[in-house]
Amino acid sequence: MNKKVSPLFICVVAFIALFWNMKTNEDSEKSYESSIKAMMSRYPESTLKDIYKSFFQDRLGPGHLVNDTNRVAQYLTRELQEGNFSSLWQVEPTGCDTNFYRVSLALVADSTIPEILLLNAFIRSANEHKPITIEEWRNEWNTIIQTIDKMDLSLPNYAEDKEEIQERLAQGKYIGHHSSQYRNAYSPHYRIISKEIYNTEIKPYVEKRKGISSP
Numbered sequence: 001m002n003k004k005v006s007p008l009f010i011c012v013v014a015f016i017a018l019f020w021n022m023k024t025n026e027d028s029e030k031s032y033e034s035s036i037k038a039m040m041s042r043y044p045e046s047t048l049k050d051i052y053k054s055f056f057q058d059r060l061g062p063g064h065l066v067n068d069t070n071r072v073a074q075y076l077t078r079e080l081q082e083g084n085f086s087s088l089w090q091v092e093p094t095g096c097d098t099n100f101y102r103v104s105l106a107l108v109a110d111s112t113i114p115e116i117l118l119l120n121a122f123i124r125s126a127n128e129h130k131p132i133t134i135e136e137w138r139n140e141w142n143t144i145i146q147t148i149d150k151m152d153l154s155l156p157n158y159a160e161d162k163e164e165i166q167e168r169l170a171q172g173k174y175i176g177h178h179s180s181q182y183r184n185a186y187s188p189h190y191r192i193i194s195k196e197i198y199n200t201e202i203k204p205y206v207e208k209r210k211g212i213s214s215p
Helices: 007-042 048-060 069-082 115-128 134-151 158-170 180-186 195-207
Strands: 091-093 100-104 190-194
Touching (some): 048 100, 134 158
16 A cells, blocks of 8 residues: 655655755855866966866866877877977866876976877877766856856956857867967967876876976
């Protein structure tokens, strides 16, 4: 015989679910805000595009599968030959959950880590990662942008960049690029490496060198 569920019980469960959802959203907002403040502290010339790029890298990794490994290897070698690497933050986390690290090519240029090691780590980081769906990412970005709106960062071209990102997401496109302002100020040259691969394969090389900041 089925027993009727008490209306009071239903209300209590609904209240707990609502409270839990509000607490989770509050925690997420604080995490986003803390990460954004850290980004702006390191790179004050950042725009919304640069903040977006860090968060999407954290959720979606390099953003695409690597099918042509020879082409990727050639591009890395050419980029290393061009030089002009930033000395800032040679290893840094992405987003707020640190699913990936940005590893500067400066660490290859000064022989801290072998080129082939970084190349293989990047390819596996790209191909082994299972990203969230574009719909999931779009929903998360909406929460992140609401947090940024409240922070009043006075970012240059904020309204235009915000609209451009939203239009791209509406088209099912999520890959973003650094702003010209960021590139001119910091000359970013790095590869995105998954947290697991970084910790087990690259971090030991980095920690052998004094003066290198390693998460």
